[in-house]
Structure formats: structure tokens, C-alpha cells
Amino acid sequence: MYAVILAGGRSHRNGRHKACRRYRARAWLAFLCRPLRRAGLGVRVVVGLRAAQASRCVPQGVRRRWNRAARHGSPLGSLQAGLWGRPEAVLVMPVDVPPPSGTLLGRLRHALRPEGACVPAYRGRRGHPVLLGARLAHRLRAADARTERLDRIVAGGPCTSCATQARSVRQNLNRPRDWRLYVRASRGLGKDLPPHPGRPRLSRRPRRQPARAGGRQGA
Secondary structure (H helix, E strand, C coil): CEEEEEECCCCCCCCCCHHHCEECCEEHHHHHHHHHHHCCCEEEEEEECEHHHHHCCCCCCCEEEECCCHHHCCHHHHHHHHCCCCCCCEEEEECCCCCCCHHHHHHHHHHCCCCCEEEEEECCEECCCEEECHHHHHHHHCCCCCCCCHHHHHHHCCEEEEECCCHHHHCCCCCHHHHHHHHHHHCCCCCCCCCCCCCCCCCCCCCCCCCCCCCCCCC
């Protein structure tokens, strides 16, 4: 089993490539790769548009592959660039989502069927990452990226939902505003996986009790 991170997009909404955004004194891509490698997964990064900039942020020990057809904008084509070697299970995640926890990876592995996929779901809504069985990954490898879509192939096969309490599986850090909220929510936390970003809660100051008119009456 190995992981494929899709980082071949244009990233036109950000001043720099999404993979190279700074997070906790390192490139975001390096932060994504760390929990995956710690779980024993080999990591492959697929670059495409703005490949030179994204490649500079790929950590040592992580294999890089260039999707030559990235201009067509096909997620299936990007994934196919990262599929090579003998068929085995593949964890697929875009570069603009939070990293999964080790607990979630273990649950996805346990629920996976070789001919299908397993997707985490928060409150019944599916998210990322997607774990592909070996047979399904082999099928996707031979699919025509010009006429077929990755999401439809995955949804059309046996696709198991794995319930989780991690709201981060539904997060998308594509827009600059989403990224700022994520960074703001993670400040001061020691964990690798920050909570769901939202507006910071402001501590309420205690209300002053209104002074009584005339003060205390003398005896």
C-alpha cells in the first residue's frame, strides 16, 4: 500500500503553489507527507502545471512524477501518473486537504475491499482521503482519462463509507480564506491535525453589575 498526493493543479487562487504554502515552519507538502510516512506508507507526489515550483517542495525520500497531460485538468489522468508497479491498495488525496490521522488510516485499511474503495464519512457526508483496493486501482490505471471520470468510476463500484468523528475529512483548503481559517484554528495547538476551522470564539467579559442608585442607606 502506498499514497498518491495529487499536486498537479494550477493553484491560480494562491500566490504560490498550494504544496509550497508555509505551515509550521515547513512546506505544506512536507507536513502532509509526514503522517503518511510515519504510518509506513510510501508516498508519491504527482506534479503537473507549475511543476518546477511544486517539485522544490517535495521532501527527500518522496517519489515525484510529472503528469504531462495536466493542462487537460483530469484528476484521473493525474492519478494514473502516480500508479505504477504491481497492483496494490492506493491512498489518494489532493494536496489541498488536511492529512489523515493514523487511526483513520487504520480504519480505512480494515474496511477496504480489494475490488472497491473506502471513503471516510463525517455525519453521512463523504470526504478525503480515498483508499482504493488493488483491483480497482488496476482498473483505473487502464481507464481512458479523456472520456472517463475518477469520481464516477469510484462511485460506480463497491464503495464503503467509514464513519468518523473527524470533521477534517470534509475540509477543503482550496480557497485562500479556507487556508487562513485553518492556520488560525491551529495556532497554539501541539497536535498534527488541527480542529475544523471556524470563526475563533472570543472570550466574553463578565458584565458589570449596574450601580444601585443612592448607594447603601445609612443606619
